[in-house]
Amino acid sequence: MPLGGQKGLGELWARLKFLFLAIVVYRLGTHIPVPGIDPEQVAQLFNQNQGTILGMFNMFSGGALERMSILALGIMPYISASIIMQMMSSVTPSLEALKKEGESGRRKISQYTRYLTVALATVQAFVMVAGMSGQGMAYAGMPVFSFYLIAVTSLVTGSVFMMWLGEQVTERGIGNGISMLIFAGIVAGLPSAVGQAFESARQGDLHVLMLLALLFAAVAIVWFVVRMERGQRRITIQYARRQAAGRMGQGPAQTSHLPLKINMAGVIPVIFASSILLFPASIAQWFGNASEGKAAEILQEVALMIGPGQPLNFVIFAVLIVAFCFIYTAMMYNPKEVADNLKRGGAYIPGIRPGEQSAKYIDNVLTRLTVVGSVYIAAVALLPQFLMVSANVPFYLGGTSLLIVVVVVMDFMSQVQSHLMSHQYDSVMKKANLQSYGRGR
Incomplete structure (x- = not known):
């Protein structure tokens, strides 16, 4: 093997080793408990609140929330801050101008995102610690102020460490660091879930044919997600003919494509829809159990109606996913800006006038793609829940988790x-240069 190829493979191997080391450090951190927390009380809380927003956050944190470790907040504050900054960059003129400044502007926005992450982590940590203190999860005899100070500081520090670790993986590892950490947290619980499924089949609680059908369904869903995530609608783009240098004629027209993905919004709509739908159900369930009287009965009834597995839950979840797909796509992709860039670059869509007509055409194509993409995301997000409710089968990966896992693996393999x-390519070029040098001598 040429020296350049060995060096290249050495760099790739170094990046893979750094990624593996970062995941090991992250998984070790999920087992370090917050000082002053009674783990038995935390386990009892999660048993009482299964199917609420706690379950989704626990999935993303790789079980750190259930163990109430210093990484219990996980990467969610950073994700929330990033989404907020993306939305604000689309509606705030100063941030939009900053985003167009290039690398310096992106660094400034990243700095604002870090500050917002610390603020969100502090608020979430304080609310979490207050809830744990109110339900008697702190060890008896520990001063309230000391408990708040130690617990909030530990949780915020853990969240900031996760943000830093994700950025380091992005820079020195393979793939997007934040996505890789979420992927590691989700996959960490997969072996135990598979073991429980086989144990249920061995004891007769789950039929072997049902287990095989479940495996087939999982493979089919993954195949479908991969096909849809790779799906594109390519709009033909042609560049105006230019005068050939030193000739009377014109040079040939260049043809290119403007690729538009079927799923432009990614998994963001599912995360938003899950949070918005599960949060009221969780609040209603908590306050309903804590209070008494008519109000408590109404809250418990509301929690039951919109809880996981209920028909109203499926309807609201699907509507929210479709709505967020259109909202997020409209905020992140501006057809008018794309059309103006094409016009400035001397490019046009065949049969469509440059400028406003091109923007309308791109917007119409994008709208049709978003309809298909939103239906696809809603179907993938709801199918695992439908299997769990209708057939009473254990499906560890929910729709959101399944989308994240498949998309992250695809991105990892492509990188x-x-x-x-x-x-x-570098090794071939070096070899070609050496041969040219030898012939020149």
């Missing part, structure tokens, strides 16, 4: 292939 191809 590994890009590294391998770039290193092979």
Whole structure:
């Protein structure tokens, strides 16, 4: 193997080792408990609040929330801050101008995102500690002020560490660091879930044919997600013919494509819809159990109606996913800006006038794609829940988790292939240069 190829593979191996080390550090951190918390009380709380927003956050944190570790907040404050900054960059003129300044503007926005992450983590940690203190999860005899100070500081520090670790993985590892940490947290519980399924089949609680059908359904859903995530609508783009240098004629027209993904919004709509739907159910259940009287009965009834597995839950969840797909796509992709960029670059869509007509055409295509993409995301998000409710089968990966896992794996594999191809290209170029040098002598 050429020296350049060995060096390239060494760099790829170093990045993979750093990614593996970061995941090991993250998984070790999920087992370090917050000082002053009674783990038995925490386990009892999660048993009482199954199917609420706690379950989703616990999934994303890799079980750290259930163990109430210093990484219990996980990466969610950073994700929330990033989404808020993305939305504000689309509606705030100063941030929108800052985003167009290039690398310096992106660094400034990243700095604002970190500050917002610390603020959100502090608020969430304080609310979490207050809830734990109110339900008697702190050890008896520990001063209230000391408990609040130690617990809030531990949770905020853990969240900031997760943010820093994710950025380090992005810079020195493979793939997006935040996505890789979420992926590691979700997959961490997969072996135990598979073991429980096989144990249920061995004891006769789950039929073997049902287990095989469940495996087939999981493979089919993954295949469907991969096909849809790779799906694109390519709009043909042509560049105006230019005068050929030193000739009377014109040069040939260049043809390119404007790719539009079927799922432009990614998994953000599912995360938003899950949070908005589960949060009222959780609040209603908590306050309903804590209070008495007519109000408590109404809250418990509301929690039951919109809880997981209920028909109203499916309807509201689907409507929220479709709505957020259109909202997020409209905020992140501006057809008018794309059309103006094409016009400035001397490009046009065949048969469509540049400018406003091109913007309308791109917007119509994007709207049709968003309809298909929103239906696809809603179907993938609801199908695992439908299987669990209708057939009473254990499906560990929910729709949101399944989408995240498949998309992250696809991105990881594509980046590994890009590294391998770039290193092979470098080695070929070096070999070609050496041969040219030898012929020149």
